[in-house]
Amino acid sequence: MGSRSTSTSPSCAPRSRPRCRRSPRTARCSASISGCAPRARWARSQTRWRRPSATTRRSAGRGSARPGSRRGCPLRPFVFPHLTSATVIDDVRDLNRRIKRELVRPRTAGELDLKNGEGGIREIEFFVQALQLIHAGKRPGLRLRGTLAALDALLFAGLITDDEHLALWRAYRWLRHIEHVLQLEGGLQTQIVPEDDARRRLLARRLGYPGDAAFDGELRRHADAVSRLFATLGDPADERAEVTAILRGELGEDDEAAALTRLGFADVTAARAELARARRNRDSPLAPAGVASERTARIGAALLAEIAASADPDQALRAFGDLIAQRGAAWSIWRLLDENPPLIRLLGSIFGASAYLARTLVDRPELIDLLIALGQSSPSRSVAEVAADLAAVDPADPEHAWSAIAEIKNGHVLRVGLADFAGALDALAVCAELTAIAEACLDRALAIVTAQLVERHGRPPGDARLAVLGLGKLGGRELGYAADLDVVFVYTGDDGVSDGPAPLDTVEWFQRCARRLLGALRQTTPRGRLYELDARLRPSGSHGLLVISLAGWRRYHAEEARLWERQALTKLRPVAGDRTLGDDVARLAADTVYGQPPDAAGGARAIADAILQMRERIERELGIGIDRRRITGDLKVGAGGIIDIEFAAQYLQLAHGHAHPALRTTATVPALEAAAAAAIAPARDLELLAQGYRFLRKIEHRLRVVHDQPIHRLPQARGELDKLARRSGYPDGGVLLEHVERWQHDIRAAYLRLLA
Numbered sequence: 046m047g048s049r050s051t052s053t054s055p056s057c058a059p060r061s062r063p064r065c066r067r068s069p070r071t072a073r074c075s076a077s078i079s080g081c082a083p084r085a086r087w088a089r090s091q092t093r094w095r096r097p098s099a100t101t102r103r104s105a106g107r108g109s110a111r112p113g114s115r116r117g118c119p120l121r122p123f124v125f126p127h128l129t130s131a132t133v134i135d136d137v138r139d140l141n142r143r144i145k146r147e148l149v150r151p152r153t154a155g156e157l158d159l160k161n162g163e164g165g166i167r168e169i170e171f172f173v174q175a176l177q178l179i180h181a182g183k184r185p186g187l188r189l190r191g192t193l194a195a196l197d198a199l200l201f202a203g204l205i206t207d208d209e210h211l212a213l214w215r216a217y218r219w220l221r222h223i224e225h226v227l228q229l230e231g232g233l234q235t236q237i238v239p240e241d242d243a244r245r246r247l248l249a250r251r252l253g254y255p256g257d258a259a260f261d262g263e264l265r266r267h268a269d270a271v272s273r274l275f276a277t278l279g280d281p282a283d284e285r286a287e288v289t290a291i292l293r294g295e296l297g298e299d300d301e302a303a304a305l306t307r308l309g310f311a312d313v314t315a316a317r318a319e320l321a322r323a324r325r326n327r328d329s330p331l332a333p334a335g336v337a338s339e340r341t342a343r344i345g346a347a348l349l350a351e352i353a354a355s356a357d358p359d360q361a362l363r364a365f366g367d368l369i370a371q372r373g374a375a376w377s378i379w380r381l382l383d384e385n386p387p388l389i390r391l392l393g394s395i396f397g398a399s400a401y402l403a404r405t406l407v408d409r410p411e412l413i414d415l416l417i418a419l420g421q422s423s424p425s426r427s428v429a430e431v432a433a434d435l436a437a438v439d440p441a442d443p444e445h446a447w448s449a450i451a452e453i454k455n456g457h458v459l460r461v462g463l464a465d466f467a468g469a470l471d472a473l474a475v476c477a478e479l480t481a482i483a484e485a486c487l488d489r490a491l492a493i494v495t496a497q498l499v500e501r502h503g504r505p506p507g508d509a510r511l512a513v514l515g516l517g518k519l520g521g522r523e524l525g526y527a528a529d530l531d532v533v534f535v536y537t538g539d540d541g542v543s544d545g546p547a548p549l550d551t552v553e554w555f556q557r558c559a560r561r562l563l564g565a566l567r568q569t570t571p572r573g574r575l576y577e578l579d580a581r582l583r584p585s586g587s588h589g590l591l592v593i594s595l596a597g598w599r600r601y602h603a604e605e606a607r608l609w610e611r612q613a614l615t616k617l618r619p620v621a622g623d624r625t626l627g628d629d630v631a632r633l634a635a636d637t638v639y640g641q642p643p644d645a646a647g648g649a650r651a652i653a654d655a656i657l658q659m660r661e662r663i664e665r666e667l668g669i670g671i672d673r674r675r676i677t678g679d680l681k682v683g684a685g686g687i688i689d690i691e692f693a694a695q696y697l698q699l700a701h702g703h704a705h706p707a708l709r710t711t712a713t714v715p716a717l718e719a720a721a722a723a724a725i726a727p728a729r730d731l732e733l734l735a736q737g738y739r740f741l742r743k744i745e746h747r748l749r750v751v752h753d754q755p756i757h758r759l760p761q762a763r764g765e766l767d768k769l770a771r772r773s774g775y776p777d778g779g780v781l782l783e784h785v786e787r788w789q790h791d792i793r794a795a796y797l798r799l800l801a
Contacts, residue, residue: 157264159224160236164268166224168275169217175278176204192217197468203387206354207394207466209274211774214468216267223264226251238264288349291320292331292342308353311764316359319366329369330379340383347389348382355397356771364396364403371407378413391416395463398772401526401753402462405455408572415460424464425478431457431485440493447565450486451572457482458526462750466772472743473523473714480522483530486575487513487566488621494561498554503545505554509538511592512627513620514634516582520616521712525742526749527756529577530566532620534559534592535630552590559591573753582613598630602637608646608655612695614638615702616711639702639709649700653800656696660688678759678785680745685789687745687757689796690738694720696800701725714738730795737792744785747772759785 160166173195181187184202189195193214200210224236226248239245242257249260287304290296296304302313310316323331330345352361382389392413396403406412434457438449461478464470470478491513517531518524536555542548549557559580566575581587584601593601602610614634619627643649667682681687694716702708707719714735721731745757747769759782760766766778775781 157238157268158236159220159227159238162268164216164270164272164275166217166220166236168271169213169220172213172271172275172278173199180204201467201469203385203390206351206390207398207468208354208771208774210468212270213274215774216271219263219267223248223252288346288353292345292349309358310353310362312359316362319362323366323369326369331369341379344379344382344389347386348393351390351393352397355393357397357768360400360403361393361397364400364407365393367404367407368410371410378410381413381417385417388413388416391463391467395466398466398747399462399750399752401750402459405459409452409456412456412459415456415463424460424469425474426457426460426481428481428484428488431482432489435485435489438489438493440496443493443497444570446493447490447568447575448570448572450489451570451575454482454486454575455572462526465746465750472739472746475746476518476523476525476742479524479526479528480519483519483524483528483576484515484620487530487532490566490575491558491562491621494558494565498558498561499545501545502547502549502554502557503543505538505543505549505551506541507539507551509536509551509554510623510626511536511555511558512622512624512630514617514627514630515620516613516616517579518616519620520618523712523742525745527753528749529579529755531579531582531616533580533583533617535595535598535626536592537595537626552592552594555592556590563591577755582610584610595626595629599633602633606637608652608699609659611638611646612656612692612699615695615698615716618711635709638699639706642703643700646699652699653696656692657800660692663688678761678782679757680741680748680759680785681757683789685737685791685793685796687738687741689792690717690734690741693717693734693796693799697726726799730798733791733795734799737788737795740784740788741792744769744773744781 158165170192173192176199177187177189177195180202187195187198187202189198196205196210196214196217199205200207205213223238227235227238230248230251239248245257245260249255249257252260254260254263287308291301291304301317305313305316320331323329326332330341330348332341332345348365349362352358352365355361382392392406395406431453434453435450438446438453440446458479461470461475461482464478465475491511495511512535514520514533514535515531516533518528519530519532524530534555536551538551538555540551542550543554563578563580567577568574580591583591584593584598584605602614606614615638617634618631643652646652663682664684667679679686691713694713697720698708698716701720701723705719705723705725707723708716710716710719717731717735717738720726721728748756748759751772760769763778766781770776770778770781773781775784
């Protein structure tokens with residue numbers, strides 16, 4: 046094993062020193078061993094600490110590739126056996142105590158060990174590794190080396206809740222960041238937060254905190270959360286005692302109400318009514334003891350416990366009551382849940398997270414297969430894959446066709462929602478998936494409407510084609526849950542009339558096609574609504590025809606387009622209809638936006654001033670001006686909201702896209718990243734805006750997915766804000782609001798620096 050550096054300077058030595066103490070021969074012998082030696086050593090003696098450390102083993106890279114690349118294979122039976130010792134949790138806890146005893150030296154009250162102390166990095170790693178040791182023998186998907194990757198896998202497998210996952214994920218990222226700052230500052234391998242007030246305040250300021258008190262509070266919150274979760278390893282599961290007492294009918298009315306309150310139910314009367322409804326069905330998992338079978342009683346206790354642990358127990362219990370009311374004991378899902386207990390946790394979590402997704406699952410319980418697939422296959426689907434599902438829709442019965450499209454759409458949105466809450470998709474990946482679903486539905490709906498028109502009115506004359514162009518978040522592949530679709534319709538064709546039994550002239554034919562498409566997608570079907578289409582960004586605005594000819598489009602944007610319309614065109618791309626025509630329109634739009642240098646629009650300063658004025662006008666009209674320093678709770682249009690970030694990215698595109706082709710993208714974050722790569726704006730501000738965009742979109746996702754409504758204001762009621770906070774991984778609404786306000790303050794400052 047070669048050293049990475051021969052330098053012995055204090056700043057380099059800690060980072061270049063190989064760590065050999067976990068070699069099978071320990072520090073007393075050579076660290077370089079033959080490819081078969083580890084297997085022999087492990088076969089003879091499995092010291093308790095070696096199995097946790099081996100979960101992160103990988104090849105060092107240099108030297109012989111063959112032994113290193115195969116080293117994990119011979120050790121797997123020893124690290125991840127199919128039958129795990131009952132003492133594995135005790136072994137991990139003993140190792141943690143040993144580390145604290147031997148490595149954590151006595152310190153003053155002000156000093157903290159980020160790595161080995163209570164609630165530190167080591168406890169997160171041991172928590173993850175303990176669960177890997179127990180379950181990875183039979184679940185190969187859990188055999189991951191990285192702590193964060195393993196955390197995700199444990200969540201997908203249902204072995205930890207989404208709250209536990211988020212708490213550990215955030216704590217690990219935060220603690221490692223502090224550790225890196227400490228080590229970069231001193232050039233030493235240290236994890237100790239200094240006791241000295243001056244050094245502590247300096248560290249806090251470097252991390253972006255106003256003072257050491259705020260930093261200490263954040264440190265304590267993360268450490269307490271980690272410590273509490275680590276303490277649950279191996280502890281008896283007594284949290285279901287009250288659940289069992291409720292299901293067995295052992296509690297009186299007042300005691301049951303008190304128990305439900307302690308479990309987290311806000312409307313105890315409604316909760317007791319839901320339980321009573323479920324108990325009346327003898328096939329229900331919540332049926333009283335002595336009526337339900339042993340299996341259904343076991344499932345019921347586990348489900349009620351997970352419902353109580355969800356973000357909204359009242360909502361989750363209502364959804365579960367609906368599920369029970371529609372299904373009997375013969376339903377295979379009960380056997381499936383009994384055989385796969387982690388699915389119970391995922392089911393309770395999604396029921397408490399979104400009434401919309403819960404309703405989809407209640408209506409189509411066969412979609413529970415999505416829970417099983419989660420973590421075993423990619424949660425992503427392309428437009429073509431979604432379109433393949435939609436191709437089976439029979440357009441012969443229009444009413445049934447739209448309901449069938451809505452049903453397929455809801456199933457795919459459920460797939461995305463499950464992966465979203467499980468952490469398999471980040472905020473931008475969720476946007477991309479939802480956009481793919483919308484595109485496929487839009488294209489299939491257009492095909493059905495076109496076929497209906499052709500049947501009655503025939504085809505328009507000549508080379509008649511229609512393209513649907515996406516703008517806004519549809520164009521940027523940034524759709525959220527319950528999003529509207531911003532579109533424009535561009536057609537080409539000869540003058541004349543169609544060749545059907547009820548002929549129409551060309552313009553009217555395409556106008557009717559666009560109008561029917563809008564009406565079909567916005568209707569409410571038995572399976573819910575599809576999409577609201579917004580065509581107000583067309584050249585005629587909200588007045589006039591819905592469609593415009595290709596010649597009219599070219600003429601308008603060459604002669605009359607204003608700056609805000611050029612700004613909107615930064616997001617344009619073809620999404621449905623004739624793709625050749627759509628590509629032609631996209632090229633015209635790119636030439637309109639990027640074809641001339643910014644001096645043609647008065648220069649970068651004039652562009653910035655126009656965008657600032659437009660943003661100020663939006664704020665004035667909504668009464669949320671920054672000058673009033675009013676916190677609006679509006680994630681989208683409020684000061685420091687999503688629009689600030691989008692306008693900043695579009696300013697950079699309009700001002701610099703002519704000279705920098707990499708900026709010519711329809712998506713916000715890639716535009717910011719391209720600007721950073723081109724060094725046309727401060728990298729720190731661009732990174733802040735990109736991260737702020739991800740943060741705000743994630744909270745917006747959590748806000749909209751509950752009832753599938755296009756809302757972007759935080760709830761005013763404290764109870765609803767608390768529920769949103771729990772869905773978003775925060776302990777309560779106050780903490781969430783604090784984070785939102787801090788992000789929006791920083792986003793507004795960065796936006797003004799870029800444009801002002």
